[in-house]
Amino acid sequence: MRPRLDIPRITTLLLLLLSMSLAPILAQEEQPASPTPRVQPPATVTLQGDGFTVGQYFGPLAQGQVGLLELSGTDISSAYALLRDREYDFHLLGDHWYALLVADIDAQPRAYPLAIIVQRADGQVLTLDSQITIESAGYIRQSFAVPADRAYLTEPEVERYEFARLNAYTSPQTPAPLWDEGLFQRPMSSDYTSGFGQFRILNQNSITRHTGWDQRAPVGTPVYAMASGTVVFASQLDIRGNYVLIDHGWGVYSGYAHFSQFNVAEGQTIERGQLLGLSGNTGRSNGPHLHWEISVQGEWVDGDAFINMWLPTQP
Ligand SMILES: [Zn+2]
Numbered sequence: 001m002r003p004r005l006d007i008p009r010i011t012t013l014l015l016l017l018l019s020m021s022l023a024p025i026l027a028q029e030e031q032p033a034s035p036t037p038r039v040q041p042p043a044t045v046t047l048q049g050d051g052f053t054v055g056q057y058f059g060p061l062a063q064g065q066v067g068l069l070e071l072s073g074t075d076i077s078s079a080y081a082l083l084r085d086r087e088y089d090f091h092l093l094g095d096h097w098y099a100l101l102v103a104d105i106d107a108q109p110r111a112y113p114l115a116i117i118v119q120r121a122d123g124q125v126l127t128l129d130s131q132i133t134i135e136s137a138g139y140i141r142q143s144f145a146v147p148a149d150r151a152y153l154t155e156p157e158v159e160r161y162e163f164a165r166l167n168a169y170t171s172p173q174t175p176a177p178l179w180d181e182g183l184f185q186r187p188m189s190s191d192y193t194s195g196f197g198q199f200r201i202l203n204q205n206s207i208t209r210h211t212g213w214d215q216r217a218p219v220g221t222p223v224y225a226m227a228s229g230t231v232v233f234a235s236q237l238d239i240r241g242n243y244v245l246i247d248h249g250w251g252v253y254s255g256y257a258h259f260s261q262f263n264v265a266e267g268q269t270i271e272r273g274q275l276l277g278l279s280g281n282t283g284r285s286n287g288p289h290l291h292w293e294i295s296v297q298g299e300w301v302d303g304d305a306f307i308n309m310w311l312p313t314q315p
Pocket of ligand 1: 194210212213214290291292
């Protein structure tokens with residue numbers, strides 16, 4: 001017998017073909033516009049040392065923000081800044097040296113001494129003393145419900161293990177910046193649904209900090225690289241689910257969580273705006289969304305503030 005025309009199946013096929021032809025257009029729409037080229041702002045403060053100058057490109061920093069220092073002078077062989085018992089190396093780029101400082105998320109709001117230690121080629125060590133003010137960012141507390149089948153992911157040891165594992169990836173400092181003159185941009189254009197730094201009470205069981213920003217994203221939304229770099233991790237984590245981590249140089253990393261699909265692999269060099277994968281709902285997530293985060297010198301920082309900073313690029 002001759003099979004009869006299967007109308008529902010043909011309709012499904014037509015819809016599938018239609019959605020496939022629309023997919024590139026939809027994907028295009030989701031891509032955030034390239035930022036307009038940013039020009040170097042004047043230094044907020046200029047400090048004069050013995051034979052060297054330090055430009056400070058920030059005023060008071062809120063908890064979780066990053067500050068840029070620029071060092072110029074002759075016969076410098078190395079330099080670092082010392083803030084809150086942490087050393088931040090200066091990296092040579094063109095004829096200037098740069099360091100990225102972190103006002104960490106847990107710092108008590110107050111003024112802190114900042115020392116710049118410069119080693120000259122002749123072995124002489126020079127120190128310049130300054131200070132920076134860290135202000136409260138006013139991070140709020142929020143309750144966060146994790147679905148019952150994933151409730152084990154609220155256990156503090158699951159989180160400690162994941163942070164320790166990620167820290168091994170975000171600690172190395174590639175000596176050159178890998179971003180292009182477009183610097184950093186958002187990974188997609190949708191609205192923010194949750195901000196960096198919040199204290200989250202998980203199922204009334206444990207408390208954690210929100211290390212990144214969340215954006216509205218139905219499952220399958222394209223996620224694009226925030227800046228050029230190298231993929232150092234593209235695999236599964238307990239909390240972050242399917243996760244991509246990119247090394248951008250100078251100890252700056254961007255991470256993208258809860259993916260439903262990977263489009264890149266570890267070791268791959270990627271350009272700003274390149275498709276990394278599709279958003280999803282994997283890991284410790286209570287609904288489809290994109291969580292993205294920025295780590296600088298091994299610390300999670302306010303990514304939205306960071307991507308709006310001016311940064312020097314390879315000459
Ligand atoms: Zn998040």
